[in-house]
Amino acid sequence: MKVSMDDTDKNSEAQQSYTLGPLQSGPHCCDPRPLISVTDLSLHYGAKTALENVSLDIYQGCITALIGPSGCGKTSFLSALNRLTDMLPGCHVSGRIRFNDLDVCDPDLDVRLLRRDIGMIFQKPVPFPLSVRRNIELPLREHGMRRQAEIDAVVQQVLQDVGLWDEVKDRLNSPAQALSGGQQQRLCIARALALQPKVLLMDEPCSALDPIASGVVEDLILRLQGRYTVVIVTHNLAQARRIANYAGFLWMRERTGRLIEFGQCRQIFEAPAHALTASYVNGERG
Amino acid sequence: MSKDFLATVMIWLTALLISGFFLYLLTDMLIHGLDRLSWAYLLDAPLDAGRSGGIAPIVTATAILVLIAIIVAAPLGLATAVLLTEFTRQKSHFGRFVERSLDVLASVPSIIFGLFGNAFFCLFLGLGFSLLSGGLTLACMALPILIRSAVEGLRSAPDEYRLAAAALGMTRGAALLHLLLPTAAPALAAGLMLGIGRAGAETAALIFTSGYVDRMPESWFDSGRALSVHIYDLAMNVPGGDASAHAAALVLVLLLFTINSIAMGLTRRWQRGRIHSL
Numbered sequence: 191m192k193v194s195m196d197d198t199d200k201n202s203e204a205q206q207s208y209t210l211g212p213l214q215s216g217p218h219c220c221d222p223r224p225l226i227s228v229t230d231l232s233l234h235y236g237a238k239t240a241l242e243n244v245s246l247d248i249y250q251g252c253i254t255a256l257i258g259p260s261g262c263g264k265t266s267f268l269s270a271l272n273r274l275t276d277m278l279p280g281c282h283v284s285g286r287i288r289f290n291d292l293d294v295c296d297p298d299l300d301v302r303l304l305r306r307d308i309g310m311i312f313q314k315p316v317p318f319p320l321s322v323r324r325n326i327e328l329p330l331r332e333h334g335m336r337r338q339a340e341i342d343a344v345v346q347q348v349l350q351d352v353g354l355w356d357e358v359k360d361r362l363n364s365p366a367q368a369l370s371g372g373q374q375q376r377l378c379i380a381r382a383l384a385l386q387p388k389v390l391l392m393d394e395p396c397s398a399l400d401p402i403a404s405g406v407v408e409d410l411i412l413r414l415q416g417r418y419t420v421v422i423v424t425h426n427l428a429q430a431r432r433i434a435n436y437a438g439f440l441w442m443r444e445r446t447g448r449l450i451e452f453g454q455c456r457q458i459f460e461a462p463a464h465a466l467t468a469s470y471v472n473g474e475r476g
Numbered sequence: 477m478s479k480d481f482l483a484t485v486m487i488w489l490t491a492l493l494i495s496g497f498f499l500y501l502l503t504d505m506l507i508h509g510l511d512r513l514s515w516a517y518l519l520d521a522p523l524d525a526g527r528s529g530g531i532a533p534i535v536t537a538t539a540i541l542v543l544i545a546i547i548v549a550a551p552l553g554l555a556t557a558v559l560l561t562e563f564t565r566q567k568s569h570f571g572r573f574v575e576r577s578l579d580v581l582a583s584v585p586s587i588i589f590g591l592f593g594n595a596f597f598c599l600f601l602g603l604g605f606s607l608l609s610g611g612l613t614l615a616c617m618a619l620p621i622l623i624r625s626a627v628e629g630l631r632s633a634p635d636e637y638r639l640a641a642a643a644l645g646m647t648r649g650a651a652l653l654h655l656l657l658p659t660a661a662p663a664l665a666a667g668l669m670l671g672i673g674r675a676g677a678e679t680a681a682l683i684f685t686s687g688y689v690d691r692m693p694e695s696w697f698d699s700g701r702a703l704s705v706h707i708y709d710l711a712m713n714v715p716g717g718d719a720s721a722h723a724a725a726l727v728l729v730l731l732l733f734t735i736n737s738i739a740m741g742l743t744r745r746w747q748r749g750r751i752h753s754l
Contacts, residue, residue, distance in 0.1 A: 277642055279565055302645040310643035316636040318655055328654055329644040378640075385644065 225250040225389065225419050226271060226294075231285035233266050233275065240266045244285070244449045246438055248389075253411065253420040255434035255455065257427060258470070262440040263447025264423040268391045270294075271421065272308040273301045290388070306333060309382030313394040315374035317366035322358050325366045325377060326384050333385060348380040352410055372403025376410060383418075390414065392422040396429065408433060427471060431459050439467045505729065509722030517723060522690050525714045526706065531724055533692035535731075537607060537700025538676060540693060541686060544611025545618055545675040550668060552615075553622030560623070561630040562652060575627075582620035589617050590681035598685055605699040610686025614678055618671035625670060629663025630656055658747060665743040669736050676732055679704040703728045 224247035233241040241263035248254050256264045266275070273294060275281045287294035294304065318325050326345045335341055345362070349355040354376045358369070366377055375395060382390060392411065396404035412433050414420055424430050430437055437458040439451045451458060451467045462468040469475040520530030556574075564571040593613030603609040633656045641651035657664070679702070687699035688709060701709075707724045710717035 272643060274639060274643055277639060279567075302647065305643055305645040310640075312636065312640060312643075314636065316634075316640040318637065318640070319659060320654075328650075329641075329646055332644075332646045332650050381644065 223250045224248060225290065226421075227286075227288045228271075229286040229288075231267070231270060231283070231287060233263065233270055233284075234282045235278070236280040239446045241270075241440075241447045244440075244447075246449060246452045248419060248421055249436065250419050251416045252435040253415050253422060253433050254436040254438065255430035256421065256423045256438045256440060257425070257430050258440035258447075258450075259442065260425070261447075262442045264440055265393050266447070267440075268310065268393055268421060268423055271389070271391055272305050272310055273299070274305075274310065276301065302333075306385050307387050308389040308391060309385060309387035310391040311375070311378055311382060311393065311395045314398050315371060315378050317369065317374045317377055319365070319367060321363045322366045322369070322377060323362040326381050329381060330384055344384050348383045349377075351383055352376040352380040353406070354380060370403065372399050372406055375399060375403070375407055379407075379410065387418065389419045389421065392420060394423050394425060397425060427459075427473075431455065439464075439470060441466055441470070502729070505722050505726045508719060509724075509726040512719050512723035513726060518727070521692065522706075522720075525717065526690065526710050526720050527714060527717050528720075531703070531706065531727065533690055534701050534703055534706045534724070535727070537686070537693050538703045538728075538731075540607045540696060540700065541611045541614060541682070541702055542672055542675045544608060544696065545614035546668070546672060548612060548615040549618045549622055549671060553619055553667070553671075554626055554664070556619075556623045557626030557630055558652065560627055562648060562656070578620045578623055582624065585680075586617060586678055587680040587684075589613055590684035592616070593681060594684040604697070605685065605687035605689075606697045607686050607693055607700045608696045610682045610700070610702070611696070613681050613685045614675040617678065617681060618675050621674060622667050622671045625663055625667025626660065629660030629667070632663065633659040661743050661747055665739050669739055672735055673732055676702075676728065677704055678702070679708050703731075 226248040228247070229245050231241060231244040232239065244263075244267060256267065258264055266281075269275045269278065270283050271287060271289075271294065275283050283295060285295070289304070289308065292304070293299065318328065320328065323345055326348060327341050330341055330344060335344070346355060346359075349358065354373060357373060358377075366374065369377060375398075379390075379395075395411070396407050399407060408429060411420060411422065415433075415435075422430075422434070434455040437453065437455040438449055439458060439462075440447050441450045442448075451462060451464045453463070457463075458467060459471050462471060466475070517530045518535065519532050521533055522531060523529030560571055560574060590613065593609060593616070597603045597609035597612050598605060601609075603612075637655045637659070638648075638651055641655060642648075682702045682705050686702065688701045688705050689699040690701045690706070691698075693700040703724055707721050707728070710721035710724065714720075
């Protein structure tokens with residue numbers, strides 16, 4: 191009885207505070223139009239509930255950071271957005287995700303096109319065991335680009351965009367796995383950008399990197415702002431605060447990840463509405 | 477300290493024992509077989525039940541047998557491994573059942589395969605005592621090994637490749653072709669080598685299926701004698717055939733060793749080449 195009371199309470203709270211109006215402040219590059227709308231998203235692995243009733247909007251051109259302790263479902267949430275959850279055994283997603291008038295959860299949806307539009311960067315850089323050039327070329331060819339000149343132009347363009355061109359232009363044909371960790375991660379970002387996505391999902395893209403490489407990647411993410419919609423999961427609160435326009439705070443309650451608070455980044459960090467958020471961003475919990 | 481010392485001694489002893497055993501086998505074969513080994517031995521037909529003459533028809537029959545076995549087993553094995561690793565969940569009943577069956581098959585004694593091959597290929601399918609029957613029987617024997625090693629190879633390819641490829645909107649097939657199979661290539665080659673090794677060294681299964689006629693085979697419907705059968709025959713049934721048996725054994729070992737080295741070299745070169753070209 192008490193539990194259900196608590197739940198209804200949470201839901202009404204969710205409806206009130208997490209569906210935001212147009213952006214009030216923040217960089218003007220952001221279009222206040224929600225590009226992805228998530229409604230009542232729940233995610234289960236077998237009998238275990240990883241996420242429950244998450245509703246939030248992701249705004250076009252903005253950087254949205256998801257913060258919270260390990261295991262509260264942040265990565266699962268990202269994977270639901272590009273349907274990578276299909277690949278995880280026993281994973282079941284319910285709720286609604288709309289992306290550009292597209293129902294992401296529709297079983298008949300062509301996930302290849304969806305994933306082309308919503309790229310993903312993983313915590314550990316995943317360069318393929320191919321050359322630097324081939325790493326970018328392979329997905330392009332898989333998506334039907336055939337003319338070598340066109341491909342070469344894209345390769346150069348995206349490598350310039352991630353600031354890697356000068357570092358690798360003389361060794362495009364050497365193995366990508368010989369690059370340093372930070373270079374590998376930027377290569378992965380370049381590889382995702384080559385497909386001209388609208389959204390980039392980043393799952394702690396800096397946490398496997400040393401501080402300097404991490405700083406370079408962070409600057410790169412900031413540069414993506416406005417041109418791409420970025421959703422980034424991070425454990426680094428200072429980083430979230432530096433780069434994000436919006437922030438969502440997730441927390442484990444009854445062994446289930448829940449969205450506690452979602453709002454503009456400054457508000458989450460400076461005037462959190464929820465006591466849990468306040469204690470987390472102040473480093474008292476989590 | 478003393479425990480460490482003991483462990484070190486044990487490890488060295490074991491290593492020495494194993495390599496010593498191998499060296500003993502090799503020197504024994506070399507001492508007794510090297511005299512008989514010559515180009516003529518490789519290019520002539522056996523005479524006097526193999527006591528003199530050469531082993532040309534026998535090497536030919538062995539090559540045909542192994543070729544048939546590999547041509548049949550390799551694609552089947554690879555396809556099964558791909559199905560098991562990429563398209564069925566590891567914990568599904570189907571996957572478990574197939575893998576359990578493979579483990580049992582891999583440990584079935586070769587004579588049982590021989591009897592099965594005789595009943596199924598020779599009699600039921602009417603292929604008779606022929607290289608084809610023998611090759612197909614060898615394929616059945618090599619299949620569990622091939623599948624096992626290919627499955628291990630594909631499983632050892634990092635899951636991140638699968639996820640990253642999917643996140644780039646690549647199909648499973650593309651990920652398999654461009655990323656997973658190349659990663660698994662050494663394991664696939666090793667499996668192939670084990671398969672060829674098992675097929676090339678097989679005796680019991682072949683006596684029932686390809687027979688032991690030592691004439692030069694003219695087609696794969698002819699009966700033919702494999703090297704291992706030849707060695708067995710010389711050693712057990714032909715008095716005074718010991719020297720020839722040693723020489724044949726030496727040829728078999730050298731043959732397997734050569735195939736092994738070539739395959740390993742090719743795999744390495746192919747992997748290096750893949751980094752650059754499409």
